[in-house]
Amino acid sequence: MNNEINSLFLKLKDETLYKVSASGNDFIVLLNFEGKFTPEEGTALAKRLCRDKFSVSADGFILIERPLHPQAHVAWKFFNRDGSIAEMCGNGARAVARLLYHLELVPNPFYLETLAGLIFCQVKGERVKVALGKPRDLKLNLALKSDYDMYLVHFVNTGVPHVVLFWEDIDTAPVEKIGPLIRYHESFKPAGTNVNFLQPLEEDGKTYLKIRTYERGVEAETLACGTGACASAFISVELGLVNYPVSVLTRSGELLIIDWDEEKEILYLEGQASLIFKFNIYQDALK
Numbered sequence: 001m002n003n004e005i006n007s008l009f010l011k012l013k014d015e016t017l018y019k020v021s022a023s024g025n026d027f028i029v030l031l032n033f034e035g036k037f038t039p040e041e042g043t044a045l046a047k048r049l050c051r052d053k054f055s056v057s058a059d060g061f062i063l064i065e066r067p068l069h070p071q072a073h074v075a076w077k078f079f080n081r082d083g084s085i086a087e088m089c090g091n092g093a094r095a096v097a098r099l100l101y102h103l104e105l106v107p108n109p110f111y112l113e114t115l116a117g118l119i120f121c122q123v124k125g126e127r128v129k130v131a132l133g134k135p136r137d138l139k140l141n142l143a144l145k146s147d148y149d150m151y152l153v154h155f156v157n158t159g160v161p162h163v164v165l166f167w168e169d170i171d172t173a174p175v176e177k178i179g180p181l182i183r184y185h186e187s188f189k190p191a192g193t194n195v196n197f198l199q200p201l202e203e204d205g206k207t208y209l210k211i212r213t214y215e216r217g218v219e220a221e222t223l224a225c226g227t228g229a230c231a232s233a234f235i236s237v238e239l240g241l242v243n244y245p246v247s248v249l250t251r252s253g254e255l256l257i258i259d260w261d262e263e264k265e266i267l268y269l270e271g272q273a274s275l276i277f278k279f280n281i282y283q284d285a286l287k
């Protein structure tokens with residue numbers, strides 16, 4: 001273990017890292033254009049650096065790399081804070097887009113290569129819009145049985161898997177109790193799923209969605225989840241509860257706007273993205 005940490009630190013000590021956030025979903029970013037860090041080292045760094053209190057703290061860790069696809073300007077490997085690789089992250093894409101444009105490493109707009117395909121990213125000042133691919137595997141009205149209860153849920157994959165369930169009073173929803181039951185439910189094995197609790201609310205005659213998300217790989221509620229907001233908007237429109245563009249109010253208090261391109265069958269996610277700081281680490285951050 002000590003040898004592993006020593007050699008990781010030697011590779012990392014002179015590298016600049018970046019902390020970015022999109023609507024309260026926060027990420028550590030490392031530029032890896034030369035392929036200096038392997039995916040296994042990415043996993044180790046995610047597990048170490050994302051720890052609260054003992055290290056930098058974040059929901060995820062991102063390696064920025066050279067793309068393989070000829071249309072892409074840049075590629076990434078996205079790691080959840082537990083070190084698992086995720087195919088896509090909506091808020092991560094927005095935060096990274098703002099950072100890479102700020103560093104003058106990409107044009108605007110540009111394409112990001114992910115395991116879920118090419119993601120169109122457009123920076124608009126402090127706001128960023130990304131286009132997720134076509135939602136897939138939609139399943140409405142699934143009855144899920146747990147040991148004591150039954151839940152009526154909906155499922156869709158917006159780059160990563162999402163369950164959506166409606167809850168009467170979202171502020172008191174037992175997200176940390178029911179979230180893990182559904183996240184690990186037999187029906188979603190082996191990949192598992194993220195779990196979104198949703199309450200449609202009205203303001204000035206318009207319906208918006210209040211959301212709380214239990215995230216796979218973070219294994220806790222996060223302050224916002226972009227692909228989760230998209231999945232929730234998509235399902236709510238399918239159920240006839242709202243119309244595009246859909247406003248989604250996240251746990252952080254920030255609003256995400258979800259829109260739909262009927263012709264291309266693409267979901268758009270837009271909201272605030274912030275550059276927090278750039279830094280080097282001391283060895284203790286990896287211990």
Ligand SMILES: N[C@@H](CCC[C@H](N)C(=O)O)C(=O)O
Binds near residue numbers: 194225228
């Ligand atoms: N927070 C993200 C989703 C990140 C991946 C997710 N935890 C998973 O493993 O499926 C977002 O903004 O979309």
